[in-house]
Amino acid sequence: MMVLKISTVLLAFVLGADHQVPTTSLHPPIVLRDRGGELVMDSGQPISTSVSCGKCHDTDFIQRHSYHASLDIDRTVDVGSLDGYRPWDYGRGGVGRWNPLTYRYLTPPGQQTLRMGIADWIRLQGRWHIGGGPALRGFGQVPLDEQVASSDVSSVDPNHQVFDPKDGQLRAWDWQQSGVVEMNCFLCHVDHPDNAARIEQLEAGKFGWANTATLAKTGLVEPSGEGWTYHRDAFEEDGSVTTEHLPLRKPTSAHCGQCHGLTHDGEEPLELKLSLRQWSTATKGQVFSAQRISDSAANIEGKEELTRPWDAHAQAMLDCRSCHFSINNPAEFRSSDRNRPKHLSYEPRRLTLSEYLRQPSHQFAKGQTAQGSIAGHLAGTMRRCEDCHDAPSTHDWLPYQAVHFERLSCEACHISQSFAPAIEQVDWTLVDTNGQPPTDWRGWKRDANGQALVTGFEPVLLPRSDLNGRARLFPINLVSVWYWVAGAEQPLPVRESDLQRAFLPNGIYHPELAAVLDADDDGQLSRRELRLDTSDKVAVAKRLLTEIGVSQPHIVGELQPYELHHGVGPGRDAIRDCEACHAKTSRLTQPISLADYLPGGVMPSPIGGTDVIFAGSFNDGPTEGESNTSLSWRPNLREADFYVLGHDDWPWVNVLGVLSILGTLIGTMIHAGLRIRHGRWWLDHDHPLESEQ
Incomplete structure (x- = not known):
C-alpha cells in the first residue's frame, strides 16, 4: 500500500500538479433502493440514499452528525434572543441567521407572517445544501412527508406552507407529491456528480428526484417526463450497480467547490465568473487551484509575471480533506492538540477502521472565522498553519518572532492580495427587472478596449479575537449591504416579492419611481441610475412600499467581514519588507473602499457575532444623511491596543x-x-x- 501511494505521488509529480491520476474505486457494488426498500430498477421510484447506503453505513447517524446537513437547525433559539445579532435572527447557523447577500429568511415556527417556508427555502437555497436536516425533517423530528399537516392555512406553518408572491396568499405544500431531500451521498462521493441536474430538480420542486438526478452523468438514469428512467442494462440482476457505472470515492476539492467556491484541477485554463453561486470566491476572491495564474483564461493585470499558483497548498497536492477531515477519523485523530481533552497529552481512544466505516462522522474539522458561524462548538478542530509548519525555523530573518506570531495571523503576510474580484457593495433598496439588487465588485475595471480587466485587491487587516483570547490581525474583505426593514416593535426585512410589487408592478418600474430615478431623462434606467441617493428618491420608494401595506419601511446598512484563508502563495511571495507595516505609510492603515454611494444616506453598522474588532473609522467625507458620496473604512489599530514601531506616533x-x-x-x-x-x-x-x- 505504501509503495502504491509513493508511486502515485511520483506519477503526479512527473505529469504535473494539474494532472489527475486515475483512481480505482474499492467500493463494492451497491444495491439502489427507494424509500420503501424496493429495487428502483423495478419500482421506478427515486433512489433513497438513506436506504441504499444504509446497508453498510449508519446513514441516520451520519445525517444527525453533519452540520452541512443540519445547518444548526437543531441549535436555534427564540427570535431576537441573541445578543449582538439582528432582531429577527434565531440562530448562529445557516438556518437561523439571515443572510442579506442572498436575501433569504426561513420563517421559524410561531411567526405571524410567512416569508419563506421549508419548501421555498429548498427551492431557493437547496443548491448550497447537501440535503437532510431541514430539507428532510423541517422544524420537526420526523420526515416532512410523514408529518400530519393542518388543513388550516389561516395560521402560519413553515413546515407545510409556502408563500405565493403573485397574490400574497399562503399555499399548502404537498410533500407526498414533491418528496423530501435526503442527505445526498452521491454529490460528494460520485466521481462526476451532475450538480446542475440536481439543482434543476430542486428549483422545480421535484425534491425526491434531486439525489437521483445527481447520477445523470453515470449512464444509470435519464430524464423522462416528470421523472427519471433507469437504464436496466446498467443494473445487475440483483438490482446492484458495479463501480464501473457508479464509481464511489473519497471527496475531492472539486466536490467541495460545488457549493463553497471556485476550485480547479484540470489542464484547461481557469475562468473567473462574477456569481454568488461560487460563494467563497464571490465574498473573498478565493480560488483553490494548482494552476499558475499566468496560465488562466482570465484577463488579469500583469498576468505574464504572475507565475505563482492560485493556491500553494493546491499545488502541493493538498485538498479540502487535508484540513477539514472527519473529526472521528482514526487516521486524523491526533492531527492537532485542539482535538483532544486539554488534560491529556495523548488520546488512546479511537475507532477501529470498521467502526469508522460504519459511523463516519460528517462533522468536519473547522476553523474559527468571522463568517463561519455554523457549528461554533467545533471551531478550532481543524489544522492551523502552525500544526504543519515550523514557523520559527523558517522565519529566522524575522526580528522579534514571538511578538509577530502573537499579533499576526500567518495569513496577514501570506495572503496580502487576492487575484480575483470579490463583492464590495450590495444594494437591496432597489431591484432590477430581474429582481436582483445592484451589486458592485472590487478588484476589476474596464481596460482601454472596454474589456473587463481583473486587478485584484488588497484585503484590509483587522484584529479578531481567536479561541485563545488573543487579538490577531487577519486579512478581511468588508462587504457593505443595504436593505429595507419593516416595522419597529418586531422588525423584519421587507420581502423580496414586496420590493417587486412596489417598484416593478407588471415587470416594469413604477412610473413615479422611474421618473425620479431617470436623471438624464432618456426614458431608460442605467445601472448608475438605480440608486436611492437623494431624499426625493427615498421618499418616493418609501411611499410606494407603504401603499402596498409595508409598515414603517426604513433603510438599514450593514458591514460584513469575510476572512481570507485560502489563496496562499509561495513563501517567496509573502511580505518580508519591514517598511510595509512599520513605515508611516503602513499597509496596516490602508483604507478599503466600501461603496460608491450611500443608499438613503444611511451609514452601515458592523454586524455582531463575528469576534472582529472594528478598530478604525469611516472616511471623513460622508456623514449621516448624505447619499451621493463614496465610503471607505480606514483601520486604526491603536484603538485595539496595537502599537507598531516606526508607524505609530504616540x-x-x-x-x-x-x-x-x-x-x-x-x-x-x-x-x-x-x-x-x-x-x-x-x-x-x-x-x-x-x-x-
Missing part, C-alpha cells in the same frame, strides 16, 4: 522620551558640577596626612 511616548533625555542631561550636569565643586574644595584646603608624609 505623544506620551515622545514626552517620556524627551523627559528621559532631559533627566539624563540634568543628572549628568549635576553630577559633574558636584565633582568639580568637590575638587576645588580639596585644592583650597590643607591635608594633614599629606603634610606629614
Whole structure:
C-alpha cells in the first residue's frame, strides 16, 4: 500500500500538479433502493440514499452528525434572543441567521407572517445544501412527508406552507407529491456528480428526484417526463450497480467547490465568473487551484509575471480533506492538540477502521472565522498553519518572532492580495427587472478596449479575537449591504416579492419611481441610475412600499467581514519588507473602499457575532444623511491596543522620551558640577596626612 501511494505521488509529480491520476474505486457494488426498500430498477421510484447506503453505513447517524446537513437547525433559539445579532435572527447557523447577500429568511415556527417556508427555502437555497436536516425533517423530528399537516392555512406553518408572491396568499405544500431531500451521498462521493441536474430538480420542486438526478452523468438514469428512467442494462440482476457505472470515492476539492467556491484541477485554463453561486470566491476572491495564474483564461493585470499558483497548498497536492477531515477519523485523530481533552497529552481512544466505516462522522474539522458561524462548538478542530509548519525555523530573518506570531495571523503576510474580484457593495433598496439588487465588485475595471480587466485587491487587516483570547490581525474583505426593514416593535426585512410589487408592478418600474430615478431623462434606467441617493428618491420608494401595506419601511446598512484563508502563495511571495507595516505609510492603515454611494444616506453598522474588532473609522467625507458620496473604512489599530514601531506616533511616548533625555542631561550636569565643586574644595584646603608624609 505504501509503495502504491509513493508511486502515485511520483506519477503526479512527473505529469504535473494539474494532472489527475486515475483512481480505482474499492467500493463494492451497491444495491439502489427507494424509500420503501424496493429495487428502483423495478419500482421506478427515486433512489433513497438513506436506504441504499444504509446497508453498510449508519446513514441516520451520519445525517444527525453533519452540520452541512443540519445547518444548526437543531441549535436555534427564540427570535431576537441573541445578543449582538439582528432582531429577527434565531440562530448562529445557516438556518437561523439571515443572510442579506442572498436575501433569504426561513420563517421559524410561531411567526405571524410567512416569508419563506421549508419548501421555498429548498427551492431557493437547496443548491448550497447537501440535503437532510431541514430539507428532510423541517422544524420537526420526523420526515416532512410523514408529518400530519393542518388543513388550516389561516395560521402560519413553515413546515407545510409556502408563500405565493403573485397574490400574497399562503399555499399548502404537498410533500407526498414533491418528496423530501435526503442527505445526498452521491454529490460528494460520485466521481462526476451532475450538480446542475440536481439543482434543476430542486428549483422545480421535484425534491425526491434531486439525489437521483445527481447520477445523470453515470449512464444509470435519464430524464423522462416528470421523472427519471433507469437504464436496466446498467443494473445487475440483483438490482446492484458495479463501480464501473457508479464509481464511489473519497471527496475531492472539486466536490467541495460545488457549493463553497471556485476550485480547479484540470489542464484547461481557469475562468473567473462574477456569481454568488461560487460563494467563497464571490465574498473573498478565493480560488483553490494548482494552476499558475499566468496560465488562466482570465484577463488579469500583469498576468505574464504572475507565475505563482492560485493556491500553494493546491499545488502541493493538498485538498479540502487535508484540513477539514472527519473529526472521528482514526487516521486524523491526533492531527492537532485542539482535538483532544486539554488534560491529556495523548488520546488512546479511537475507532477501529470498521467502526469508522460504519459511523463516519460528517462533522468536519473547522476553523474559527468571522463568517463561519455554523457549528461554533467545533471551531478550532481543524489544522492551523502552525500544526504543519515550523514557523520559527523558517522565519529566522524575522526580528522579534514571538511578538509577530502573537499579533499576526500567518495569513496577514501570506495572503496580502487576492487575484480575483470579490463583492464590495450590495444594494437591496432597489431591484432590477430581474429582481436582483445592484451589486458592485472590487478588484476589476474596464481596460482601454472596454474589456473587463481583473486587478485584484488588497484585503484590509483587522484584529479578531481567536479561541485563545488573543487579538490577531487577519486579512478581511468588508462587504457593505443595504436593505429595507419593516416595522419597529418586531422588525423584519421587507420581502423580496414586496420590493417587486412596489417598484416593478407588471415587470416594469413604477412610473413615479422611474421618473425620479431617470436623471438624464432618456426614458431608460442605467445601472448608475438605480440608486436611492437623494431624499426625493427615498421618499418616493418609501411611499410606494407603504401603499402596498409595508409598515414603517426604513433603510438599514450593514458591514460584513469575510476572512481570507485560502489563496496562499509561495513563501517567496509573502511580505518580508519591514517598511510595509512599520513605515508611516503602513499597509496596516490602508483604507478599503466600501461603496460608491450611500443608499438613503444611511451609514452601515458592523454586524455582531463575528469576534472582529472594528478598530478604525469611516472616511471623513460622508456623514449621516448624505447619499451621493463614496465610503471607505480606514483601520486604526491603536484603538485595539496595537502599537507598531516606526508607524505609530504616540505623544506620551515622545514626552517620556524627551523627559528621559532631559533627566539624563540634568543628572549628568549635576553630577559633574558636584565633582568639580568637590575638587576645588580639596585644592583650597590643607591635608594633614599629606603634610606629614
